[in-house]
Amino acid sequence: MSPAPETLFRRFTDYANRPDPYPIYAELRSHGVARQEDGSYLVGTYHEVESLLHDPRVSSDPRNRTDADELLAREGSLPRSFITQDDPEHDRLRRITNRPFGPPHSPGRIDALQGDIVRISRELIAGFGQRERIDLVEEFAYPLPVKVICGLLGVPEEDVPRVHAWTETIVNSLDLSPDVDPEPLRQTAMDARRAMATYLGELAEGRRGESTGDLLAALVNDDGPDGRLDQIELMTTAVLLMIAGHETTVNLITNGMLTLLRHPEALTRLREEPTLMPTAVEELLRFEPPVQFLPQRTPLTDIEVAGVTVPKGAPLTLVLASANRDPLRFPDADRFDPLRRDIQHLGFGGGIHICFGAALARLEAQHALTELIHTLDDDTTLAEDPPPYRRSPVLRGPRHLPVLRRVPG
Template sequence: MVEETPWQQSLRYANRANPYPFYEELRKTPVARRPDGSYVVSTYREIVALLHDNRVTSDPRKRPAEYQFANPFEGSIITEDPPEHDLDRRRMTGHFGPPERPHMIADLEPEIRRLTAELLDDMKGKTRIDLVDEFAFPLPVTIICKILGVPLESIPRFHDWIESALDGADLGPEANDPEQLRRAEKGVEEVGKLRQFLADLLDQYTEQPGPGMFSAMVHDTGPDGRMPQDTLVSDAVLLLFAGHETSVNLIAHSVLTMLRHPHVYEQLRHRPELVVPGVEEFLRLESSVHIWHTRAALEDIEIAGTTIPKGAPILLAYGSANRDPERFENPDEPVLDRPDNQHVGFSQSVHYRFGAPLARLETQIAVAEFVRRVENPRLVEDPPPYRRNQIFRGPRHLVVDIDGIRD
C-alpha cells in the first residue's frame, strides 16, 4: 500500500477537524507536485506571490482539457481574469458598496444587531444550543437574502441544495469511494436546482422590479451595459452561496476558538473592543475558505525552487499559509491584538472577497453579543462534527451548554 502524502492526509474526512499537523509537514515542500500534475502551494510568501502574479489564471477555459472539472461557480467573477473580471465585478459592486453605495454595509448594522438580539432571545430558557443551526447560520443567511432580494421562505430549500453541493465536492483520496461518488452526483443535480431557482427569480425581477441587489442588477444598463443573462445567473449563485457560507464558518469557528481558549473568552469579556482585531485572528486561525483549487499557470512559473509548468493547475492552501511560522509568530495560538495580521482569509489581489466588510461586521456583532449575553458557555463535544467539504471548511454542528441568556 502506497503511503499517503501529507496533502492527501490533510484532505481525509477523519482529519477535517485538525488538518494542521499535515500542513506543518506539507510546508517543508512549499510547492509540491501531485501525481495528477497539479501543484499544491502551502506557504504564505509563495501563495501571496501567486495571488498577485498575472501569469496565474482563474479562468477554466484556459486550462488543458484533462484538468477540467465541475465547478458550481463556473461563469462567475471568480472564474474570470481581467479585464472581463474587472468589468463584471464593477457591475456587481456598484450595487453593494463604494463608490456608488459607500454607506451600504454601515447602514446594515442596526438590522444585524436586531437580528442577533432576536436569535439570542429565542435561546432564552435553553441550557443546550446548537450554535450553527440557531445562530451562525440564520444570521448571515437572513442578511444576505435581504440584500439580494431572495425570499426568506426559500431558505430551507436552497440550504439543502447548497449542503448537498458542498458534500459532493472532494479533492482528496476519498473522492472515488462509491458513497462519495453518489454524493458528487447528487451535488451536481442540486447545483442545477439552485441555478434554476435563481434564474427564475431573476426572470421575475426582469418582469416586475423589486427590492434588493438582484433586481437592481437585471435592470442595470449603466455605462458598462447590462450583464449577460448566463453571467447574471452564475454571479447570483456565487453571491448567495458565498454571501453566507463563509460567515457561517467564521462565526462558528470564532466561538469554538474562544471556548477552546478560555483566556481569549475572558479577554473579550473585559475588553470588548478587541472583537475587531479578534475576528481577524479567528479568521487567520480557522480560515473559512481553507483551500482554493481553480487557478492554473499560463506559462512556466519559477517559485520556491520549483517550476510550475504552463497549464498546470495550482491549489492554494490558505489554511496552511495562515499558520505559516515564517510569517506569523506562534501561529497556532490566538493573539487577539496580533500586529500586522495580513492573513489570506479573504484571499488577496483582484479576487479579494468584496463581501469581506459584511462578513466582518456580522461576525464582530455576533461574537460580541455572544460574549455579552450567553452565560457560562461550555463545549459539549470537541472537536465538533465537521462538514465533509474541504474548501468551505466548518463545523456542521457546534453544541454548547449554557446557564442562560442575559438581557
C-alpha cells in the same frame, strides 16, 4: 519512516484530519512546494502564496489546465461565475456586480445592514430560551448569514428553506476526501446549481422595471458604463453571491466561537472590551480561516516557485490556512492572539480575486460574536471537543457546535 510529500493533499483532505489539519500544513511548509500524486502542486508558505495570488501568470480559469477537457466534461455545461474567469472578463463582471453592492457607487449598502444583523442575532439568541444545551451552528451561525444574504438579495422568507437545501448540496460536493466517490456528489450539485440559478434568475426577472431596493432588483435594472449582466451572467452571479455570501460566514462565526471557547481568557477580555472585536475577527481569519485552500489555479507558463518549476497548465493549489500559520511571517503563528497587531492574513485570498463579500463577512462576524459572548457566561463549555466537522476540506468548519451553559434557576 515519514509519509511521502506526494501524499500531502490526500492526507489533509482525509476527513479523519478535518479537526486538525495544521500539522500536515506544517509538513507542507517544510517541503516548500510539493508535487502530488496526481501531478498537481501545493504551495503553503506565506510569501509564495501571497505572490501567486497577485501573479498575472497564474490563471483562475480551469480551461487553461492541461486536463481541461476532462475537467469540463465532468462538470458539464454549467456557465462559470466571475471567480473562475480571468481579466478582462472577470473585471467587467465584478465591476458590474459591485456597482449596487459596495463602494464607490453604493457605499452605504453593507453598512446599512448593521441594524438587521444585530436584530437577527438577538432574535436567534432569544430562541435559545432556557435550554442548557444549544447547537450554535443550527441555532445561530447558520440561520444568521442565511437571513442576511437572502434579505440582501431579496429572497422571500418562505423560500429560504429551498435555498438552504440547494446550498447544502452544492457545498457537500466540495468533499475531496480520498474515500469518497465524487461523481454522485458532483451530479447532485450540478442539479442543485441549475435549480438555484433558474429560481434566482426568475426572481430577478420579476423585478425588471421595479424599484424594490434589493440587490437582485439593482442588478437587473442598473445601467452602468459596462452595461448590464445578461440573463446567464445574472443567474451565475446570483448563485455565487448566495453561496459565498453565507457559507464562508457560517464557518467564520462557528470557528470563531469554537476558538474563543477554547481560549476563555480571550473571550472574557472581549466581553469586557468589545471595541477589540474587529481586531479579534482579523486574528480569527488568520488562525482558523473559513476557506482553507484555493484548488483551481493554473500557471499560463512555466513558473518558478521557491526553486521548483511548476509547469504550464499544471493544477496549482494555494493553501491559505497553511500560509496563515507560517512562522516566517507571523511570530508564534500557532498561537491565537486576539490582540495581535500585524495580521496581514490571507483569509479572504488576495489579488484581483480577493473575496467580494469580505466587508459583509467581517461585519456579520463582529456583531454575531459580540452578541454571543455577552449571552454565554463563563460557565459555558463545549459539549464535544473536537465537534463534528463538515465534510468539505475547502470550506472547513464544524457541522454542529453543541455547547452547555448554566441556566439561572
